[in-house]
Amino acid sequence: MLIPIEKLKRLRDFINSKFGIFIEDFKLDSIYKRKFEKLMEKHGYTSFENFYNDIIFRKNSKLHDDFLNSITVNETYFFREEYQFKTLINYVLLELHSRKPSNLPINILSAPCSTGEEVYSIAIYIMEEGKIINERDIMLLGIDIDKDAIEKAKTGLYSERSVHKIPPHILNKYFRKVGKYYQVIDTLRQAVNFRVVNVLDRYAMKKLGKFDVIFSRNMLIYFDDHNKRETISIFYNILNPGGYLFLGHAEKIPSEIKLFKQIKIGDIFVYRKDE
DSSP states (O other), rough: OOOOOHHHHHHHHHHHHHHOOOHHHHHIIIIIHHHHHHHHHHHTTOHHHHHHHHHHHTOHHHHHHHHHHSSSSSOOOOTTHOOOOIIIIIIHHHHHHHHHHHHHEEEEESSSSHHHSHHHHHHHHHHHHHHHHSSSSSEEEEEEEOHHHHHHHHHHHHHHTTTTTTTTHHHHHHEETTEEEEEEEHHHHTEEEEEEEEEEOHHHHHHHHEEEEEEEOOSGGGBBBHHHHHHHHHHHHEEEEEEEEEEEOOOOTTTTTSSSEEETTTEEEEEEEOO
């Protein structure tokens, strides 16, 4: 079934308002049009209106999950942009550890966490540093809107492509080979938590509690200006005073938003919430 462009735009508007993802016209009329037509065929829809209504009112949970998978990008791998993890370990965690009372945990959020590679990478770096984790609790939480991605993260089973940047001695220490895949060891899996959460759901984000560090890399590039500002505001509200926000190397907080102080650590910029 061919979907008229005006109906595609209506679905695009829903995606933007609900999930923060903005799809440009040329992508909508080519890439996403084919994706949605395949989804309709897969789930037996001949009417776009029924397809649309079942998505927005979540009448078909399997369709809704497949729909989310079609609009989110889950391509990632371990130790991606690892210079940021080094900055976390060599500067940020040391500073937080020296400043926070020893009876309080350091809370770290990955949002979105996709299939978990980022959260596990942070955990590995913390375990390899070894000192701070022996002196205080560190809580690691990954959230994503994609339920299938979260389930994969919890399972902790990855392809060779996902682990190709991990040094052999680290790979042997934290993974075991299962056929052609690599399974995260139980110690590492038990060190992290995962939840299905929409970062634009202000109430759900508030319920997660307060954090000292937020990693949100390569998400804002998919958002329009309104949803970028909304997301940055939500992150600000759930960060503790003096907390840090890490963005992707191609992302930055617009200069007119004065909530965070941009600071340079080594060769990278991070954002700090004033105390």
